[in-house]
Amino acid sequence: MPSYNKCTDNELAGFLKSGDRLAYEEIYHRYKFILHNHAWNKFRNKQEAEDALQEVFTKLWDKRFLLEANVNLSGYLYASVRNYFLNFIARKDIQGRYVSHIQKFTEEQNVLTDHRIRENQLRELIEKEIESLPARMREVFEMSRKEHLTHKEIAARLGTSEETIKKQISSVLKIMRAKFGVIVYLAFLFHRY
Incomplete structure (x- = not known):
C-alpha cells in the first residue's frame, strides 16, 4: 500500500482513476485550501466558495474514470473551479433575466387586465345609456x-x-x-x- 502523501499528482490521478478512495482523500487534503482560496477570489463569498469546492470534488470523484493518463491534476482542479464560477455567473444572469421578464410580464398583464376591466365597465355604462x-x-x-x-x-x-x-x-x-x-x-x- 503506497504512502499517498508522498505520491506525485500523476500517481494519485492514476490511483483515483482506478477508484482508490484513499488517493481521492489525499487529493482533497492536498488541494482543498488552495482551491478554496481560488474560489474565494472568484466569488468573494464564503458559502459560494465552499459550494464550488464541494461541487468540484464531487465531480472529480464522479468523473474519475474519464481522467486522462497524464492529467495535470492541479490545472484540472483550477479549471474546474473556473468553469463552476463561469456556469454560476451564467445561471445568475439567466435567473436575473428570467425574474426581470416575469416582473415585466406581470406588470404588463396587470396594466392590460386593468385596462380590460375599465373598458368593460365603460362599455356597460354606454350600453345602459343607449338603452335609456x-x-x-x-x-x-x-x-x-x-x-x-x-x-x-x-x-x-x-x-x-x-x-x-x-x-x-x-x-x-x-x-x-x-x-x-x-x-x-x-x-x-x-x-x-
Whole structure:
C-alpha cells in the first residue's frame, strides 16, 4: 500500500482513476485550501466558495474514470473551479433575466387586465345609456353603429328621410359626448364602439 502523501499528482490521478478512495482523500487534503482560496477570489463569498469546492470534488470523484493518463491534476482542479464560477455567473444572469421578464410580464398583464376591466365597465355604462334613449333614437343608433348601415340604408329601412336619421344620430352623439366626454364621442363618431 503506497504512502499517498508522498505520491506525485500523476500517481494519485492514476490511483483515483482506478477508484482508490484513499488517493481521492489525499487529493482533497492536498488541494482543498488552495482551491478554496481560488474560489474565494472568484466569488468573494464564503458559502459560494465552499459550494464550488464541494461541487468540484464531487465531480472529480464522479468523473474519475474519464481522467486522462497524464492529467495535470492541479490545472484540472483550477479549471474546474473556473468553469463552476463561469456556469454560476451564467445561471445568475439567466435567473436575473428570467425574474426581470416575469416582473415585466406581470406588470404588463396587470396594466392590460386593468385596462380590460375599465373598458368593460365603460362599455356597460354606454350600453345602459343607449338603452335609456328613446326607442326610435336607440334603433337608429344601433343600426348605424352595430349593423354599420349608412344613413340612406337606415332611412329606407325605417321609411323616413335621410335628414331625420342624421339628426337622430347627431343627437345621440351629443348625449354621449355630454355623458362620457370627447374620447367616447370620437369612438362613436368613428364607429369603434
